Amino acid sequence: MSGQTTQNPNRAGMMRRGPGGGGGPFGGAGMPTEKSMTFGPSARRLIGRLSPHRIxxxxxxVLGIISVVFTVLGPWLLGQGTNIIFAGAIGQTLPAGMTKEQVIENLRASGQNMQADLLSGIDLVPGQHIDFDALAMVLGTVLVLYVAASIFSWLQARLLNTVVQRTVFSLREEVEAKINRLPLGYFDRMPRGELLSRVTNDMDNVAQSLQQTLSQLLTSVLTVAGILVMMFVTSPLLAVISLVTIPLTIGITAVIAKRSQKLFVAQWSHTGALNAQVEENFTGHALVKVFGRQREVEETFRAKNEQLYQASFGAQFVSGIIMPAMMFVGNLVYVIIAVVGGLQVATGALSIGAVQAFIQYSRQFTQPLTQLGSMVNLLQSGVASAERVFELLDAGEQTPDAAPAQSPSASQGRLVFENVSFRYTPDKPLIDDLSLVAEPGMTVAIVGPTGAGKTTLVNLIMRFYELDGGRITLDGVDIAQMTRRDLRSRTGMVLQDTWLFGGTIRDNIAYGRPDATDDEILEAARATYVDRFVHSLPDGYDTVLDDEASNVSAGEKQLLTIARAFLAKPSVLILDEATSSVDTRTEQLVQKAMSALRADRTSFVIAHRLSTIRDADLILVMEAGSIVEQGTHSELLAAGGAYYTLYNSQFASALIDEG
Structure with a gap:
């Protein structure tokens, strides 16, 4: 069928349950039950985001390699300096004119074999003092290497910072674009606080984790590789002993990381749940006060806050064990190297400078391993947040627009429903085989009990949901073959829940047509009676509304939304309970404004106050997704059916209340 899509399996639970979809201001904010991805694939996917910045x-x-090479050469050169000092200090105590071999032979002849072995490992000249020129050359070279290493390290960090920030920038843009491609059902299921947590808290945590871990991770890995090479050059035996650190480090990190990763995932999930709860309670703050449910709200918050505390504490505590464990392993290896190295110096197998250099290397070797261990908790936290962002990016999207798209040749506003069927869940039909025709300029009123499918009907017109069967045509073109932008540019909507943003009254009216002139804005304002109250405001049309538009009344908000729709000049107009939240006097103004708005437009009006739709050209009475009656006000009253019962029940209630 032309309107059929692949979205239907995801529609479960799309109907809103309260502010933010969380079950009302006193209920817990539900969490989606997507299965968390594993650490490895998520980490690889996150690192893969760097691929556009390959160069x-x-x-x-390359900068990291150069910096590490310069850094690891330092201890070896310092060892050479130590050898120069030690050779000069020992050489000046020996008789001049003899060779080193003669001195060793004399020591062995006198039974001093240990001293002879020690001297055999030292490059000295008997009677010669410390060569300060050679020592100065070594120290100067070390200074230049360390300065150069610092400069290259700074350049590396600066460039990597640019890469990370650009990567996160593109990720934020992708998330923003994804949100605009998601179907309405996704937002019906997802609590607003949870969604905000993913696009703010989780995104910031990903950026921080990448920034802090990538540079250190790269430097640590390169440092370990460079030091291993120098270790084997200096002493293969001591290098093999040092390698014991690697399997111990990997084993300890793997065991601890496996436990802490689950806790980090729970930490950020509970963060989203807590944010959803707070956002929901702030949205319904007045209701919480009215019904005296502060204690229940506080208890719910305390419970969720405790869950977040337990998960956060557990994640940090478990992952925090890694660094002390790495330090213990490093100290243990350091002691072994010191003992074995000392024995090799005593036997002449190694020079004292080589042992000194190796001890420095052992410290430098364990330090990056320790840093890698300490980064695991930060990396796990970032990957856990990345999983939640990726879940958002992987969510099912609305069906793409048809290609090539069709567009009505003229905007008359003729809307036809042909055997339309729709359901939110496969096993619960809502609208079945519905057909109707709305001719250009007609006002079609839709009435019926709550849950009859009235709002769903107009949502189908806007393609907020896709059809399960049949089709809807606008001016002879199937709306499924039009782009959503084209369809919605021809359709205006005024809802019961007014939405105004932080900005001037002029900006709010022009929201539907940003290119509108001041004269057109004033014309829309006068036609919809906005001009009447604007002049009583301190800055007129330049009055700035706050985020909640609390500086204007509910009726004035509604008039502003009607003016916005008037300025957009749609061919099809949808009014969904647009007067239900205003007083009787304001309702009269709103009704006049809507009458002006409906002129020469095909209009669909959803109303519970039946007195407001007496003049409609066609009234549809819906029950359980079907049209049970249709006709004019007088025709339906004369028929004495469902509309007659609804109409009389409202006025009977009014008479009882007045009595």
């Missing part, structure tokens, strides 16, 4: 990443790696 800068390669430059970062």
């Amino acid at each position: 800068p990443v390669v430059v970062v790696i």
Whole structure:
């Protein structure tokens, strides 16, 4: 069928349950039950986001290699300096004119084999003092290497920072674009606070984790590789002993990380749930006060806050064990190296400078391993947040617009429903085989009890949901073959829940047509009676509304939304309970404004106050997704059916209340 889509399996639970979809201001904010991804695939996917910046990443790696090479050469050169000092200190105590071999032979002949072995490992000249020129050359070279290493490290960090920020920037843009492609049902299921947490808290955590871990991770890995090379060059035996650190480190990190990853996922899930709860309670704050439910709200908050505390504490505590464990392993290896190295110096197998250099290397070797361990908790936290962002990016999207798209040749506003069927869940039919025709300029009123499908009907016109069967045509073109932008540009909507943003009254009216002139804005304002109250405001049309538009009344808000729709000049107009929240006097103004708005437009009006739709050209009475009656006001009253019962019940209630 032309309107059929693949969205239907995801419609479960799309109907809103309260502010933010969380079950009302006193209920817990529900969480989606998507299965969390594993650490490995999520981490690889996150790192894969760097792929558009391959050249800068390669430059970062090259700078890192140069910086690490310069850094790891330092201890070896310092060891050479130590050898120069030690050789001079020992050499000046020996008789001049003899060779080193003669001195060793004399020591062995006198039974001093240990001293002979020690001297055999030292490059000295008997009688020669410390060569300060050679020592100065070594120290100067070390200074230049360390300064150069610092400069390259700074350049690496700066370039990597640029890469990370650009990556997160593109990720934020992708999330923003994704939100605009998601179907309305996704927002019906997802509490607003939870969604906000994913696009703010989780996104910031991903940026922070990438920023802090990538540079350190790269430097640590390169440092470990460079130091391993220098270790084997200096002493293969001590290098093998040091390698014991690696499997111990990997084993400890893997065991702890496996436990802490689940806790980090729980931490950010509970963060989203707590945000949803807070947002919901603030939205319904007045209701909480009116019904005296502060204690229940506080208890719910306390329970969710406790869950977040337990998950956060557990994640940080478990992952925090990694660094002390790494330090213990490093100290243990350090002691072994010191003992074995000392024995090798005593036997002449190694010079004292080589042992000194190796001890420095062992410290430098365990330090990046310890840093890697300490980064695991931050990396796990970032990957846990990335999973939640990726879940948003992987959510099912609304069906793409038809290609090539069709567009009505003229905007007359003739709307036809042909055997339309729709359901939110497969096993619960809502609208079945519905057909009707709305001719250009007609006002079609839709009435019926709550849950009859009135709002769903107009949502189908706007393509907020896709049809399960049949089709809807606008001026002879199937709306499923039109782009959503084209369809909605021809359709105006005024809802019961007014939405105004922080800005001037002029900006709010012009929201539907940003290119409108001041004269057109004033014309819309006068036609919809906005001009009457604007002049009583301190800055007129330049009066700035706050985020809640609390500086204008409910009726004035409604008039502003009607003026916005008037300015957009749609060919089809939808009014969904547009007068239900205003007083009787304001309702009269709103009715006049809507009459002006409906002129020469096909209009669909959803109303519970039946007195407001007496003049409608066609009244549809809906029950359980079907049209049970249709006709004019007088025709339906004369028929004595469902509309007659609804109409009389309202006026009977009014008479009882007045009595």
